[in-house]
Amino acid sequence: MDSSRIWTAALIVIGDEILSGRTADKNVQQIGLWLNLQGIRLAEVRVVPDVTAVIVEAVQALSARNDYLFTTGGIGPTHDDITVDAIAEALGVPVVVHPDARAILERYYETRGGLTDARLRMARVPEGATLIENRMSGAPGIRHGRIHILAGVPHITAMMLEALSGTLEGGAPLLSRTVGAWVAESEVAELLQHTEKAHPGCQIGSYPFFRDGRVGANFVIRSVDADRLDACAGDLTAALEALGITVAADAI
Amino acid sequence: MDSSRIWTAALIVIGDEILSGRTADKNVQQIGLWLNLQGIRLAEVRVVPDVTAVIVEAVQALSARNDYLFTTGGIGPTHDDITVDAIAEALGVPVVVHPDARAILERYYETRGGLTDARLRMARVPEGATLIENRMSGAPGIRHGRIHILAGVPHITAMMLEALSGTLEGGAPLLSRTVGAWVAESEVAELLQHTEKAHPGCQIGSYPFFRDGRVGANFVIRSVDADRLDACAGDLTAALEALGITVAADAI
Numbered sequence: 186m187d188s189s190r191i192w193t194a195a196l197i198v199i200g201d202e203i204l205s206g207r208t209a210d211k212n213v214q215q216i217g218l219w220l221n222l223q224g225i226r227l228a229e230v231r232v233v234p235d236v237t238a239v240i241v242e243a244v245q246a247l248s249a250r251n252d253y254l255f256t257t258g259g260i261g262p263t264h265d266d267i268t269v270d271a272i273a274e275a276l277g278v279p280v281v282v283h284p285d286a287r288a289i290l291e292r293y294y295e296t297r298g299g300l301t302d303a304r305l306r307m308a309r310v311p312e313g314a315t316l317i318e319n320r321m322s323g324a325p326g327i328r329h330g331r332i333h334i335l336a337g338v339p340h341i342t343a344m345m346l347e348a349l350s351g352t353l354e355g356g357a358p359l360l361s362r363t364v365g366a367w368v369a370e371s372e373v374a375e376l377l378q379h380t381e382k383a384h385p386g387c388q389i390g391s392y393p394f395f396r397d398g399r400v401g402a403n404f405v406i407r408s409v410d411a412d413r414l415d416a417c418a419g420d421l422t423a424a425l426e427a428l429g430i431t432v433a434a435d436a437i
Numbered sequence: 438m439d440s441s442r443i444w445t446a447a448l449i450v451i452g453d454e455i456l457s458g459r460t461a462d463k464n465v466q467q468i469g470l471w472l473n474l475q476g477i478r479l480a481e482v483r484v485v486p487d488v489t490a491v492i493v494e495a496v497q498a499l500s501a502r503n504d505y506l507f508t509t510g511g512i513g514p515t516h517d518d519i520t521v522d523a524i525a526e527a528l529g530v531p532v533v534v535h536p537d538a539r540a541i542l543e544r545y546y547e548t549r550g551g552l553t554d555a556r557l558r559m560a561r562v563p564e565g566a567t568l569i570e571n572r573m574s575g576a577p578g579i580r581h582g583r584i585h586i587l588a589g590v591p592h593i594t595a596m597m598l599e600a601l602s603g604t605l606e607g608g609a610p611l612l613s614r615t616v617g618a619w620v621a622e623s624e625v626a627e628l629l630q631h632t633e634k635a636h637p638g639c640q641i642g643s644y645p646f647f648r649d650g651r652v653g654a655n656f657v658i659r660s661v662d663a664d665r666l667d668a669c670a671g672d673l674t675a676a677l678e679a680l681g682i683t684v685a686a687d688a689i
Contacts, residue, residue, distance in 0.1 A: 198482075200642075201640070201642055201659070202642055202644060202657065203465065203466075203469070203482075204465075204469055204478075204479045204480070204481075204482065205469055205470075205473060205479070205611065205613070205659070206465075206466045206467070206468075206469030206470030206471075206473065206479070207613070207657065208466075208644070209463070209465075209466045210462070210465060210466070211461070213455065213456075213458075213461075213462060213484060214455075214458045214460075214461045214462070215458070216458075217455070217456055217457055217458030218457075218458035219458075221457060221458065226456075227456045227457070227458075228456070228486065229456075229483065229484065229485055229486070229491070230450075230455075230456065230482075230483065230484035231481065231482065231483050231484075232465060232481065232482035232483075232484075233481055234480065234481070235642075239481070261622060261623075261643065261645065262622060262623035262626045263622055263623075263626045263629055263630070263643040264626065264629060264630040264633065264641075265640075265641070265642050265643060297621070298621075298624065301623060301624070301626075302626075302627070303623045303624075303626030303627060304623040306626070307623075322647070338645070338646075359457065361457070361459070369549070369550075370513060370514060370515050371513075371514035371515075371553060371555045371556040371559075372550065372553070372555075374514045374515045374516065374553075374555030374558070375554070375555060377515055377516060378515070378516040381516065388453070388517075389516075389517070390452075390453055390454055390487075390517050391513065391515040391517060392454060392460070393513065393590070394590075395574070405454065405459065407453070407457070
């Protein structure tokens with residue numbers, strides 16, 4: 186495995202309810218954290234409405250420039266669930282009923298009123314797809330090459346991610362250390378920039394906060410190299426302390 | 438005002454910390470809700486890293502096809518705050534120090550250690566911009582034509598939205614009614630589709646849940662026309678009750 190290669194993924198969050206503000210998305214954070222554990226970096230997210238043409242454009246643009254593509258939402262049994270059709274259109278393949286998905290749904294609905302036409306919609310996949318297990322609600326997720334079609338309900342999304350864990354090739358995970366400090370970030374902006382420059386392979390992000398009447402900031406250092414990360418965190422801590430600033434070895 | 442015209446906005450959430458999963462975004466929901474009150478629909482969101490070229494591409498693509506563009510994040514005093522430079526590049530204008538922003542920061546930092554070079558970065562704007570007030574932390578937001586550059590920290594973003602309230606031309610706000618029902622959405626998928634078709638100008642979204650060992654769904658009806666909305670909600674409720682389903686006049 187070439188651990189210096191950076192593997193990237195994009196995520197398309199599909200749903201009018203996210204854009205209207207009715208529902209707070211939780212999948213960006215959940216998938217961002219999970220991908221990092223797989224050694225894959227979440228490089229871009231789009232939130233799009235339940236409109237086929239917009240989904241098709243996003244699928245084509247993002248899959249062209251990333252190693253993997255994930256979608257969440259729009260795979261249920263109702264008329265507003267158009268994700269599978271849109272992705273099939275983007276791929277230029279027909280939609281077919283997957284026999285294993287049909288069998289899973291038949292078993293699941295055997296004691297729940299039977300497999301209706303609406304429920305059978307959840308067995309439809311872009312031709313050539315395989316299934317992603319979902320122990321929660323019967324209906325599986327869908328994998329088509331580098332594209333992963335997941336549920337939108339966060340705890341069902343989590344089940345599908347669990348089923349995918351360890352199955353995607355990635356690189357070294359991006360590691361991070363956080364140095365918290367009781368200082369206004371604007372007072373140490375130059376120090377941060379110099380420290381980052383002195384430590385190639387490390388990026389420092391600055392996240393200010395205001396709490397209990399005091400200002401502070403968490404400085405998040407990221408690198409794929411643990412030794413470089415430690416060296417950078419050590420130097421940053423020493424430099425802040427030399428200025429008489431109170432520093433914590435973790436986020437404040 | 439032409440209330441039949443649909444006004445749209447796009448949002449670009451800028452920041453490595455959102456993509457890595459370290460920070461949960463709250464601005465998509467906050468801005469989606471706020472825009473709707475202004476009669477503007479949030480049509481698309483992108484979450485992008487702190488990379489100039491990616492921000493430039495997103496600004497150009499999204500501002501071309503929406504009435505308004507908003508960005509959050511990346512306007513602080515540190516080296517990873519590159520939003521203003523990226524937007525100026527996208528617009529093809531230079532970055533200049535705005536005299537009013539400079540005066541605001543001078544006053545704010547008068548008792549807080551003075552206006553350093555790093556802090557002066559927060560007075561930089563794309564040439565031609567005006568300021569958006571921020572009562573919280575001194576540093577203002579920035580408006581350049583149809584583009585609004587806001588802070589990333591949610592409560593500061595909220596202050597800037599408050600300052601903008603009522604200043605943007607929009608259309609009729611999208612109204613919604615929610616009908617909650619103790620039923621598996623897959624059992625009423627056809628009914629939902631027929632009800633939507635029978636009520637032009639209304640869209641019905643179906644949001645299933647599993648709670649206390651029971652399945653249910655909230656059906657959200659959206660329209661810019663209050664009368665149509667009420668008629669659709671009434672018909673949907675009657676049709677569900679005719680099937681013996683327990684229905685609530687709001688979200689369950």
